[in-house]
Amino acid sequence: MTHSDILIIGGGIAGMSAAYFLAKAGKSVTVLEREDQPGYHSTGRSAALYSETYGPKIIRKMSTASRDFFITPPDGFTENPILTPRGIIMTAAPGEEAELDAILTEGRANGANFVALTPDELKEIVPIINTDLIAAAAHETDAMDIDVHALHWGFIRRFKAMGGTLVTKADVSAISKSGDGWTVTLSKGEEYRGDIVVNAAGAWADDIAIKAGVKPLGITPKRRTAVMIDLPSDVKAHGWPLVASLDETLYFKEDAGRLLVSPADTTPTEPHDVQPEELDIAITIDRLMTATSVEVRRPGESWAGLRSFFKDGDPVSAFDPQESSFYWLAGQGGYGIQTAPAMGEYAASMICGNGIPAHMTRLGITEDALSATRASLVTGK
Structure with a gap:
């Protein structure tokens, strides 16, 4: 049975960006992706555009916070520019x-x-x-076009280079918690253990929560x-x-x-x-x-x-209010690509207990805007 500090369910852009930053922070991370290739359902079907004026307020801030990563990605991240002029x-x-x-x-x-x-x-x-x-x-x-393949696979390659594990064809059948962490069981019988589960399952996020005994948030x-x-x-x-x-x-x-x-x-x-x-x-x-x-x-x-x-149109990146080792990273809507660097960094920093990164605080990004308990998530207003 494989044990990691973090188990991430979902290998799309949300899960892989968080995995990259968590591995960079020194955590052992396993990503479980149900399809035979990561990003099959949403990430791989996106006609992505980078615009700091597109989307709800928190999305615009997260897009701005992603700018430096897009323009100057880490050495070895990709051979091609991530952004190209479009307007x-x-x-x-x-x-x-x-x-x-x-x-x-x-x-x-x-x-x-x-x-x-x-x-x-x-x-x-x-x-x-x-x-x-x-x-x-x-x-x-x-405004710029985003090379989705270069971005997504840049996260994957660098994650693997830092020792991260990506498991494909990993259809989750059961999730249970004991005193010393979580056990995720796949439909083919393999089991993976971790101290923290990150729910980055996109459209299946509520299904994953239910399997973990966590109240769904209504995606x-x-x-x-x-x-x-x-x-x-x-x-x-x-x-x-x-x-x-x-x-x-x-x-x-x-x-x-x-x-x-x-x-x-x-x-x-x-x-x-x-x-x-x-x-x-x-x-x-x-x-x-x-x-x-x-x-x-x-x-x-x-x-x-x-x-x-989610009901209010904004994403959630936060620990569940009732289950402190279950982290929601979902609901990015159509903005997951353009915010991926900042959302991944934010999630990793919060999971590691380091709070909001300083450059995001300067932009006015708050925990409440991405919390699982904000009032607008319930009312949709």
């Missing part, structure tokens, strides 16, 4: 101008480089846009669809920013001369190997054809991923 343009429909102005004001105050665009200026950048539906737009020029997996669309031969999309509607009903970005398009759907579902629905693909195409001049005769490949949320 993001947010479009506002008539009646949404004030909301867009508020985003520009906050973003600029936080140091983001925002340029306001008229509809005509927007069309010069992205010629296919239907400006009849747009009252105003804003271009965040320093909801939600489906997100993406479709590849071919562009006409005379449309040269290279270098376009990602374009997203302010009401979060459509976004698209150029990908190798094609468009990756999503209706930004958040359809509640059960945790499973989620696949795209025909209706969602049809909605995606209809919204793209309404927002642009692109005529879609036949969609390309499509896929779906799971984004998991």
